[in-house]
Structures are given as structure tokens and as C-alpha cells.
Amino acid sequence: MICDICHKNKATIIYTEVINGEKTQRCFCDVCAAKMNREGQGKMNKSDVPMGSILSGILSSYMERYIESRTPNEHEEAVCPTCGMTFSSFMKERLLGCPDCYGTFSMVIERQLKAVQPGTSHVGKIPSNAHVFDPDKPGDFAAKPKKGPSSKGIGTKGSAKKRSSSVELLKLQLQDAVEKEDYMLAAKLRDKIKELENEKKDNKVVHGKK
Amino acid sequence: MKKKITKWYMERNDHDDVIVSSRVRLARNLTGYNFGRMLSDADAQKLVDKVRTFRKEIEGRENKPYYSCDVNKLTPAEKEVLLESHAISPDLYSKEQATGLILSEDESVSIMINGRDHIRIAAITVGGNMKKIATLANRVDDMIDSRFEYAYGEKYGYLTSSLADVGTGLKASYLLFLPAITISGKLAAIETEIARFGLMLKGVYGDGVKSPGYLHRVCNRKTIGLSESDIFESLELVVGQITDLEKKLRREWYERNRAEVEDKVFRSYGVLKYARTLELKDAMTLLAQIELGRFLGIIEPADLSFDIHRLMLEIQPAMLLCTNPGVDRELSIDSIRAAYIRKKLPKIITEKED
Numbered sequence: 001m002i003c004d005i006c007h008k009n010k011a012t013i014i015y016t017e018v019i020n021g022e023k024t025q026r027c028f029c030d031v032c033a034a035k036m037n038r039e040g041q042g043k044m045n046k047s048d049v050p051m052g053s054i055l056s057g058i059l060s061s062y063m064e065r066y067i068e069s070r071t072p073n074e075h076e077e078a079v080c081p082t083c084g085m086t087f088s089s090f091m092k093e094r095l096l097g098c099p100d101c102y103g104t105f106s107m108v109i110e111r112q113l114k115a116v117q118p119g120t121s122h123v124g125k126i127p128s129n130a131h132v133f134d135p136d137k138p139g140d141f142a143a144k145p146k147k148g149p150s151s152k153g154i155g156t157k158g159s160a161k162k163r164s165s166s167v168e169l170l171k172l173q174l175q176d177a178v179e180k181e182d183y184m185l186a187a188k189l190r191d192k193i194k195e196l197e198n199e200k201k202d203n204k205v206v207h208g209k210k
Numbered sequence: 211m212k213k214k215i216t217k218w219y220m221e222r223n224d225h226d227d228v229i230v231s232s233r234v235r236l237a238r239n240l241t242g243y244n245f246g247r248m249l250s251d252a253d254a255q256k257l258v259d260k261v262r263t264f265r266k267e268i269e270g271r272e273n274k275p276y277y278s279c280d281v282n283k284l285t286p287a288e289k290e291v292l293l294e295s296h297a298i299s300p301d302l303y304s305k306e307q308a309t310g311l312i313l314s315e316d317e318s319v320s321i322m323i324n325g326r327d328h329i330r331i332a333a334i335t336v337g338g339n340m341k342k343i344a345t346l347a348n349r350v351d352d353m354i355d356s357r358f359e360y361a362y363g364e365k366y367g368y369l370t371s372s373l374a375d376v377g378t379g380l381k382a383s384y385l386l387f388l389p390a391i392t393i394s395g396k397l398a399a400i401e402t403e404i405a406r407f408g409l410m411l412k413g414v415y416g417d418g419v420k421s422p423g424y425l426h427r428v429c430n431r432k433t434i435g436l437s438e439s440d441i442f443e444s445l446e447l448v449v450g451q452i453t454d455l456e457k458k459l460r461r462e463w464y465e466r467n468r469a470e471v472e473d474k475v476f477r478s479y480g481v482l483k484y485a486r487t488l489e490l491k492d493a494m495t496l497l498a499q500i501e502l503g504r505f506l507g508i509i510e511p512a513d514l515s516f517d518i519h520r521l522m523l524e525i526q527p528a529m530l531l532c533t534n535p536g537v538d539r540e541l542s543i544d545s546i547r548a549a550y551i552r553k554k555l556p557k558i559i560t561e562k563e564d
């Protein structure tokens with residue numbers, strides 16, 4: 001489906017309007033949707049639908065964020081702290097920069113692996129000095145007993161209480177959710193990011209007062 | 211080099227009518243270094259120097275000679291020979307950074323350093339003896355494992371620079387000679403069929419599915435979510451079925467078109483025996499035809515040690531120049547090839563002399 005406004009991009013938002021009992025369906029790409037939202041109803045031209053109130057709140061916030069994240073911006077982009085691989089160059093070249101990239105980009109890796117080869121957990125040989133990789137501590141390999149797999153490791157259920165790097169990860173998840181057009185999840189993630197970012201700010205204030 | 215060394219592709223003991231060779235490759239990376247894409251030149255050199263010290267150890271423990279070199283310091287011609295004989299990968303061939311190679315004397319085991327991954331262990335053999343080389347590659351892997359520390363995560367297994375290798379890091383493949391399947395147009399169906407097993411088909415000595423020597427590589431696509439033994443098992447199962455089908459189709463084809471097949475085989479022999487220039491593509495196809503004739507009992511080489519697949523390898527351009535160092539450089543590569551084939555092609559015993 002093509003966007004009703006630019007007639008160029010793929011439509012990602014489908015909006016059904018009921019006027020006088022008659023249903024009309026409108027489709028917008030995410031760029032146009034966010035633009036409309038920012039400009040508000042008044043600035044829309046000609047026959048465009050009244051959008052302002054409908055696409056407010058949730059949409060505007062994460063759409064803008066999403067668009068920002070797509071334009072090259074060093075400060076916004078997730079970067080592997082160990083090797084310096086950026087999210088965009090990973091996506092472009094499909095090559096990882098170092099073992100820690102598996103933690104940094106874990107959200108996307110999970111999804112890409114599912115596309116390339118389903119079944120995303122290793123079940124084969126284990127090296128003698130197997131080291132468990134912890135996504136929370138990039139660059140830090142915790143030694144593991146020689147005998148075999150321990151229960152601790154990347155992606156094991158319930159173990160992931162992420163801290164500072166988690167905002168970055170959530171942002172990746174958000175990007176992912178928008179790409180997948182899962183707007184419910186995107187909204188939740190956006191709230192979560194806001195929460196964490198506010199927490200950070202609050203902490204700074206407290207420390208400052210001391 | 212005076213001493214006669216038997217390379218892996220000269221072994222004839224394990225000869226098979228369909229399976230030309232079997233190969234195992236393990237992708238490994240070390241902790242403490244970035245992967246290839248983000249590896250600094252200084253670290254690349256450090257990595258190569260460090261891993262190259264392993265040559266002595268493997269030589270001692272395997273009790274046979276191993277060579278090692280800095281691949282990036284070789285001449286293009288030298289690199290090409292290594293590439294054609296499958297001792298190095300295209301990744302290693304084209305990289306300008308420090309790259310290294312540890313190679314057994316018979317070239318059956320190669321350890322590539324700083325290609326796409328820090329270390330790639332490859333073992334290859336003639337015929338379908340996958341078990342033999344899987345054991346060999348695993349042993350080499352254990353040796354390296356005890357010397358260096360591998361990058362490994364419990365969820366993703368062996369961590370590699372590409373997601374196409376992560377998990378076991380294992381690519382196991384059989385090189386198959388499939389003239390009847392190719393000619394009968396069943397290749398595409400097989401490709402779809404084996405995808406269900408997480409396997410894929412690749413043309414060799416050519417692009418995509420079109421391969422002039424009717425040579426195709428079957429290998430595992432999946433590297434994660436399956437254990438090594440699962441991968442070997444499904445590969446073996448599928449290759450067994452392909453082999454049976456190929457043999458059946460060859461015989462059926464011959465029964466239906468006796469005169470045509472015999473004509474094709476003898477013509478191919480005639481051209482190979484007397485042509486003055488031969489393009490690689492044509493030479494490969496013609497050799498494939500006479501191999502088919504040998505299988506069907508139409509012709510029999512007088513020299514039983516003659517191996518068509520070895521000849522196919524030897525007529526690749528860089529290999530040809532390397533094995534014929536004294537050749538007149540004014541000659542075109544196609545005439546050097548034709549001369550080489552004339553020299554190597556054995557006399558044949560025909561079944562019925564009429």
C-alpha cells in the first residue's frame with residue numbers, strides 16, 4: 001500500500017475514519033504521519049484529512065524519535081563500547097565488529113538470526129575454556145567452570161535486569177518495533193525510555209544537592 | 211622442491227563415482243581482538259604472529275610437516291594457486307591486512323588466519339569420508355582451543371563476525387559430480403527439497419547453479435540451533451539420496467539414448483585428445499562427459515590411476531602455470547591447457563571394438 005500523501009513511500013499506518021456512517025480508509029507512511037502531526041491540523045493543505053487529534057500523543061513522540069534515529073546522528077546511535085561499531089554500519093554491512101557486539105546489538109541480532117537461520121540458540125560443541133558472555137558488561141568475560149554450560153549467559157530467561165546500557169537497548173527495540181509496525185509495543189517502549197531517562201535526570205539532581 | 215609430495219587430491223583410495231570431495235570448515239575467533247571489520251592493522255599483525263606460532267605445535271602433535279606463511283606477502287600468482295586448490299578462501303586472498311596460513315604438507319588441513327574470522331580451520335579429503343575429516347578438524351580445533359581463548363557465548367555459541375556462521379561455526383560440504391541430475395533438469399527441485407533440511411546447493415567452477423563441470427557443492431546453511439552431529443547427519447542423509455538418484459538417472463539416460471550418449475562420450479574424448487586450444491569451461495564439460503562414459507562402462511582408461519577431478523583442478527589457470535613453470539609464455543592459456551590435457555589424458559580401452 002502506498003502513502004496517500006506523498007504517493008511514494010510504503011504506508012505503515014492505516015487509519016479508518018467514519019463520517020456519517022461512511023467508512024473511509026486512509027494510509028500514510030511514517031514520515032508523512034509524523035510531519036502531519038508536527039504541523040498540526042491547521043497547516044495541512046487541501047483535502048487532507050483532519051489528523052491532529054488522532055495521531056497525537058503516542059504517535060508523534062515515537063515517530064519523531066524514529067525519524068531522528070534514522071538520520072545520522074552520532075549521539076543518538078547505539079555504538080559498541082568495545083570496538084566502536086555503529087548500529088547503522090552493522091545494519092549496512094551485516095558484519096559484527098567484536099564479540100561484545102553480540103550484546104550491544106542483541107535485539108536486532110535475534111531478529112536477523114531468525115530470518116537467516118531459525119533456531120537461535122547454540123546447541124553444539126563448547127570450548128574447553130568457555131566464557132560466558134554478559135551483555136550487561138561489555139568487554140567483561142566472566143570465567144566459567146570447565147565442566148560445561150552453566151545456567152548463566154546471554155539471553156537466558158529472567159536474568160536480564162539491564163541498567164545504564166538499557167536505554168540504548170530499548171531504543172533499538174523501539175526501532176525494531178516501529179519497523180515491525182507493532183505500535184502498541186512501540187508506545188510501551190517509548191514510555192519506558194522516558195521513565196529511565198527521567199530517572200537518570202532525577203539521580204543527577206539528588207547527587208548535585210548533596 | 212625435488213621430493214614428490216602426495217596432495218590430498220591425488221589420493222585415489224577413497225574414489226567415489228558421485229562424491230568428489232568432502233570438506234569441513236570451522237570459524238573461530240579469539241577473545242581480546244576485534245573481528246576483521248574492526249581489527250586494527252597492528253592487532254591484525256599481532257594476531258597473525260601469535261597464531262602462526264601454532265605451526266610448530268601442530269607439526270609435533272600430528273607428526274607430519276606443516277608450513278606457514280604470511281599470505282599478504284605472497285605474490286598474486288602464489289595466492290591464486292592456493293585459492294584454486296582451496297587452501298585459502300577468497301576473503302583471505304583479497305585482504306591487504308596481515309593474513310596468515312598454516313598448511314599441512316598434503317594440503318588437507320589449512321588454518322587461515324585473519325580472513326573473515328580470526329581463525330578458520332579447514333580439512334578436506336577425496337571422496338565421501340566426512341567422518342575422517344570431521345575428526346581431524348575437531349582435533350585441530352581442540353589443539354588451538356588449548357592454546358588460545360575462543361570467543362564464545364552460551365546462547366550464540368562460537369561468536370563469528372557474520373551471523374551466517376555463528377553457533378557451531380561449522381560448514382560441512384560435499385562436492386558432487388551431478389551430470390545426469392543437471393542434464394535432466396532436476397537440480398532446481400533438489401535445491402528446494404534440501405532447503406527443508408537447512409542445506410543448500412552451490413555451483414563450483416562457475417556462477418550460481420550453472421557449473422561447466424557439473425560440479426555442485428552441498429553444504430549446511432544453518433550453523434546455529436543444530437549440533438555438529440545433527441548437521442553431519444542431515445547432510446549425509448541428503449547426499450546419500452542425491453547420489454542414488456544421480457546414478458539411477460545416469461543409467462536410465464544411457465538406456466534411453468544409447469547411441470547419443472556413446473557418441474557424446476567418444477566425441478568428448480576425441481576433442482580432448484586432439485584439440486589445440488581449450489577454454490576452461492569447455493574443457494570442464496568435456497572431461498565431465500568422459501567421466502560419465504567411464505561410469506557407464508563406455509570407455510575405460512588404460513591407466514587406472516587416472517583421476518578426472520584432479521585434472522579438473524590442475525587445468526585451472528594459476529594451477530596450470532604453476533605446474534608448468536617452463537612453458538612458453540607466448541602461448542595462450544588455452545593452448546597451454548590443451549597441451550597439458552593431451553599429455554595427461556590416458557589411452558582408453560573401448561568395450562566393444564567393432
Ligand SMILES: [Zn+2]
Binds near residue numbers: 008009028030031033
Ligand atoms: Zn508519505
Ligand SMILES: [Zn+2]
Binds near residue numbers: 084085097098101102
Ligand atoms: Zn563490538
